[in-house]
Amino acid sequence: AQSVTQLGSHVSVSEGALVLLRCNYSSSVPPYLFWYVQYPNQGLQLLLKYTSAATLVKGINGFEAEFKKSETSFHLTKPSAHMSDAAEYFCAVSETGGFKTIFGAGTRLFVKA
Amino acid sequence: SQTIHQWPATLVQPVGSPLSLECTVEGTSNPNLYWYRQAAGRGLQLLFYSVGIGQISSEVPQNLSASRPQDRQFILSSKKLLLSDSGFYLCAWREEDRDTEAFFGQGTRLTVV
Numbered sequence: 473a474q475s476v477t478q479l480g481s482h483v484s485v486s487e488g489a490l491v492l493l494r495c496n497y498s499s500s501v502p503p504y505l506f507w508y509v510q511y512p513n514q515g516l517q518l519l520l521k522y523t524s525a526a527t528l529v530k531g532i533n534g535f536e537a538e539f540k541k542s543e544t545s546f547h548l549t550k551p552s553a554h555m556s557d558a559a560e561y562f563c564a565v566s567e568t569g570g571f572k573t574i575f576g577a578g579t580r581l582f583v584k585a
Numbered sequence: 586s587q588t589i590h591q592w593p594a595t596l597v598q599p600v601g602s603p604l605s606l607e608c609t610v611e612g613t614s615n616p617n618l619y620w621y622r623q624a625a626g627r628g629l630q631l632l633f634y635s636v637g638i639g640q641i642s643s644e645v646p647q648n649l650s651a652s653r654p655q656d657r658q659f660i661l662s663s664k665k666l667l668l669s670d671s672g673f674y675l676c677a678w679r680e681e682d683r684d685t686e687a688f689f690g691q692g693t694r695l696t697v698v
Contacts, residue, residue, distance in 0.1 A: 478628075506686050515591075515675055515689035516629075562629065564687075571617055571636055572644075573679070573687050577628035 474499045474565050478576035486584045491535075491550040493579045495563030498544065505546045506564040506573070507537055516562060522546060533557070558583045587612035591676045591690030598697055604649075604663040606693050608676030611657065616678040618659040619687060620651055623673040635659060636681070671697045 479494040497503055504523050508516040520531025527539040537548045546563060563576040591608045598604060610616050617636050621629040631644045633651035641651050648667050652660045659676060673694050677687040 508689075513673075513692065513694065515691045516677075516687075517689075518686045521686050571634055571642075572631060573619070573677075574631065575621075575629040 474503065474567050474570075474572075474574050476563050476565050476574055476576035478561075478563050478579050480579055481577065482580050482582065484582040484584060485553045487555055488552050491548070491553045491557065491581065493548040493561050493563075493581065495537075495546045495548065495576060496544050497546060497563070497565045499565055499567055501567050501569070504566045505537075505539060506566075507531065507535070507546075507548050508562045508564060508575075509533075510560045510562065510578075519548070519561075553581075553583045555583050555585065557581060587678075587688065589676065589678055589688055589690045591693060593693060594691065595694045596696070598666050598695065600668060600697055601665050604661070604666050604670070604695070606661040606674055606676075606695075608659045608661075608690055609657055610659075610678045613657070613678070613680065615656060615681045617681060618653060619677040619679070620659065620661050621675045621677065623675060623692075629675065633661070666697045668697050671695055 475498045477496045506521045507519040510516045519535050520529045522529050522539045530536045535550045560578045560580045562578045564573050566573045588611045619634045620632040634642050635653045649663050675692045676690040679687045
C-alpha cells in the first residue's frame with residue numbers, strides 16, 4: 473500500500489532563507505509524486521509533479537523537488553523564502569494504474585520577516 | 586479548460602440534520618472524482634472516489650455516503666450529522682486512466698453544532 477510521511481508538521485524560516493520540506497513515500501510500484509500548496513480556507517494548488525521523467529522537478533513560485541529512489545524521498549526546496557510562501561504544503565503519491573492519490577499530513581510553513 | 590465547482594463554501598448545521606454537498610466538473614468527460622476531508626493537523630483523508638456514474642468506492646466507514654448521479658456530478662451526503670463530521674471537505678477530479686495530478690475545488694467548511 474502506498475503512503476506518504478511528511479517530517480515536521482511546522483517549519484519556520486526567515487525571509488530569504490532556504491526552505492526545505494521533507495517527504496518520504498512508500499509504494500510497491502513506481503510512484504507519481506506531487507507537492508501541493510494550500511492557503512487558508514482554499515483548495516489545493518499543484519506546485520510540481522514527478523512522473524518518472526527528470527528526477528529534479530521544477531515547479532511554480534521558484535520551488536523544486538528531487539526524486540531520490542534510493543532514499544524514497546521527494547523533498548521540496550526553495551532557495552530563498554518569501555513572505556507569500558507562508559502556507560500549508562502537502563506531499564502526495566499515486567501509483568501507476570491506480571485510482572487514488574494519497575496525501576501526507578501536511579507541513580505548515582511560517583516565514584519570519 | 587476544465588473547472589470544478591463546489592458549494593456551499595461554508596455551512597453550519599445542527600447535530601442530527603441531513604447534509605448534501607455538491608461538486609460539479611466542467612470541460613472534461615468521465616473524470617475520476619474524489620471527496621476528501623481535512624481535519625486540523627491530520628492532512629487529507631480520502632473518503633470516497635468514483636470512476637464512473639453510479640460507481641462509488643468508500644475508503645473509511647463513517648456517517649457519510651456519496652453518489653454520482655451524472656458523469657460530472659459528485660454528491661456527499663449524510664442522513665444525520667454528528668459533531669465529528671465537522672471539517673473542511675474538498676472535492677477533486679483526475680483525468681480518466683491517466684496518472685495525472687488531482688484538481689481541487691475551493692472546499693466547504695462544515696461546522697456541526
